[in-house]
Amino acid sequence: MTTSTExxxxxxxxxxxxxxxxxxxxxxxxxxxxxxxxxxxxxFHPVFFWLTALFGGGQAARAIHPWIGxxxxxxxxxxxxxxxxxxxxxKEDSEWMSHVGxxxxxxxxxxxxxxxxxxxxxxxxxxxxxxxVTLFLSGLVLWQHYFGxxxxxxxxRFAGLVHAVxxxxxxxxxxxxxxxxxxxxxxxxxxxRGPVTGGWLWKHHRRFxxxxxxxxK
Amino acid sequence: MASLQSLDVRNRSASTxxxxxxxxxxxxxxxxxxxxxxxCKACQSACMAWNDLRPDVGxxxxxxxxxxxxxxxxxxxxxYTEHEEAGRLEWLIRKDGCMHxxxxxxxxxxxxxxxIVQYANGIVDFVQENCIGCGYCVKGCPFNVPRISxxxxxxxxxxxCSDRVAVGQSPACAKACPTGAIxxxxxxxxxxxxxxxxxxxxxxxxxxxxxxxxxxxxxxxVMYVLHHADRPELYSGLPNNPEISPMVALWKGALKPLSMIxxxxxxxxxxxxxxxxxxxxxxxxxxxxxxxxxGRDAA
Numbered sequence: 001m002t003t004s005t006e007x008x009x010x011x012x013x014x015x016x017x018x019x020x021x022x023x024x025x026x027x028x029x030x031x032x033x034x035x036x037x038x039x040x041x042x043x044f045h046p047v048f049f050w051l052t053a054l055f056g057g058g059q060a061a062r063a064i065h066p067w068i069g070x071x072x073x074x075x076x077x078x079x080x081x082x083x084x085x086x087x088x089x090x091k092e093d094s095e096w097m098s099h100v101g102x103x104x105x106x107x108x109x110x111x112x113x114x115x116x117x118x119x120x121x122x123x124x125x126x127x128x129x130x131x132x133v134t135l136f137l138s139g140l141v142l143w144q145h146y147f148g149x150x151x152x153x154x155x156x157r158f159a160g161l162v163h164a165v166x167x168x169x170x171x172x173x174x175x176x177x178x179x180x181x182x183x184x185x186x187x188x189x190x191x192x193r194g195p196v197t198g199g200w201l202w203k204h205h206r207r208f209x210x211x212x213x214x215x216x217k
Numbered sequence: 218m219a220s221l222q223s224l225d226v227r228n229r230s231a232s233t234x235x236x237x238x239x240x241x242x243x244x245x246x247x248x249x250x251x252x253x254x255x256x257c258k259a260c261q262s263a264c265m266a267w268n269d270l271r272p273d274v275g276x277x278x279x280x281x282x283x284x285x286x287x288x289x290x291x292x293x294x295x296x297y298t299e300h301e302e303a304g305r306l307e308w309l310i311r312k313d314g315c316m317h318x319x320x321x322x323x324x325x326x327x328x329x330x331x332x333i334v335q336y337a338n339g340i341v342d343f344v345q346e347n348c349i350g351c352g353y354c355v356k357g358c359p360f361n362v363p364r365i366s367x368x369x370x371x372x373x374x375x376x377x378c379s380d381r382v383a384v385g386q387s388p389a390c391a392k393a394c395p396t397g398a399i400x401x402x403x404x405x406x407x408x409x410x411x412x413x414x415x416x417x418x419x420x421x422x423x424x425x426x427x428x429x430x431x432x433x434x435x436x437x438x439v440m441y442v443l444h445h446a447d448r449p450e451l452y453s454g455l456p457n458n459p460e461i462s463p464m465v466a467l468w469k470g471a472l473k474p475l476s477m478i479x480x481x482x483x484x485x486x487x488x489x490x491x492x493x494x495x496x497x498x499x500x501x502x503x504x505x506x507x508x509x510x511x512g513r514d515a516a
Binding site: 013042043044045046047049052058059061062063104105106142144145148153154156157158160161164165168171172175176179182183184185186197198199200201202203209210213 | 231232233326328329330347349350351352353355356361365367370462464465467468472473475476477479480483484486487490491494496497498499500501502503504505506507508510511
């Protein structure tokens with residue numbers, strides 16, 4: 001008797017989309033980003049202040065938020081190094097981007113073939129990269145307990161503004177990123193478990209599939 | 218300071234609801250006549266005594282300012298400036314501390330509900346039990362007044378003796394001042410009183426004497442009579458046109474609703490895309506194509 005997963009394995013080719021260390025790295029970033037978003041929103045707008053209760057109150061949330069930021073910055077650095085090469089922007093990506101309307105309307109036959117990451121995923125990578133860099137630097141300036149007196153007041157005010165703007169950009173990008181994973185069935189499994197089917201790659205990352213198949217000869 | 222039941226609250230940090238506001242309270246103000254100040258520091262001592270504050274003993278830095286700066290336990294500090302004007306030495310002594318702005322930058326910047334309140338009488342007060350120690354009030358303040366304690370990560374500053382004012386007393390500094398340089402009363406009467414002092418100073422050769430009640434922050438509830446009102450920065454850098462920094466105004470103003478709209482739109486866009494277009498699922502045809510591709514290449 002075979003289980004359903006074994007059946008899939010028999011009938012379909014599977015490819016490893018994300019290996020265990022890529023997945024672990026990604027989810028460490030996710031945990032940090034979610035905790036930072038929840039505590040950060042609490043400081044950003046009064047309607048979210050109650051979220052500080054999740055962290056043990058306002059003082060505790062204020063104290064822990066920057067430390068989570070440090071963990072995120074370190075784990076994102078590793079992820080950035082890991083995925084940097086596959087996220088370099090190419091002419092094909094600009095072409096893909098011009099078909100973004102076809103993408104969201106399920107007209108994939110009109111969309112150019114994508115490599116391991118499509119242009120939208122690369123944009124997510126860039127926004128995340130620059131968000132993390134600016135949030136980390138501005139966060140250091142705002143870290144009252146250690147650096148409260150270390151920076152001139154004009155820079156402190158600028159850091160407050162930049163931190164809020166980039167956090168909003170990052171949260172909006174996270175919403176888009178998470179939605180895209182839910183919408184494109186199979187993506188969540190790729191990041192939680194690892195494998196995707198050949199058909200999934202054919203549909204979403206055909207150029208990558210061609211390279212994979214070519215490489216397997 | 219704790220929030221005081223005997224004083225009505227006009228404004229409360231990080232709060233979306235309008236505070237109770239049926240009563241109209243009398244606006245109070247403290248008027249500091251710099252031309253009458255002899256720099257005795259009785260106000261500093263009275264502030265320490267009434268508020269039970271003992272700043273750490275510092276070191277002599279060669280100037281009279283002691284402590285050298287405001288601190289969590291030093292809510293008012295005399296600042297001494299030696300200024301030469303027309304061959305004469307003038308000793309400009311300014312009692313520094315919270316100005317109790319009508320439009321307080323600290324309150325605007327504060328993310329913690331009720332950590333900063335503005336009473337209906339104009340006093341801006343920090344409520345330490347609600348303070349989370351983020352230091353945003355420091356960024357909001359145009360006068361560099363709030364100080365965060367390293368001991369408890371809470372912000373402190375002059376309360377204008379809100380506890381005394383609440384029971385009809387004048388602030389401790391005003392009570393202690395031996396020359397009458399610090400007077401306290403309704404804002405209206407203080408402005409009135411200042412006009413008399415300014416006339417007097419002008420008749421004695423200080424033709425630029427004037428009242429410091431900066432309108433960039435909506436006026437203040439601590440005001441100065443200055444002999445050189447045209448150059449407030451002479452008095453240890455008293456800002457000429459203080460206002461809430463445009464960066465803080467944007468961060469704590471338009472950015473809040475804009476970001477909320479942006480995040481809400483992203484969520485709604487996702488929801489409606491999903492319910493109209495549905496999930497993007499891999500079909501058996503895709504699997505077949507992938508198998509063919511592999512078969513062709515393998516062949």
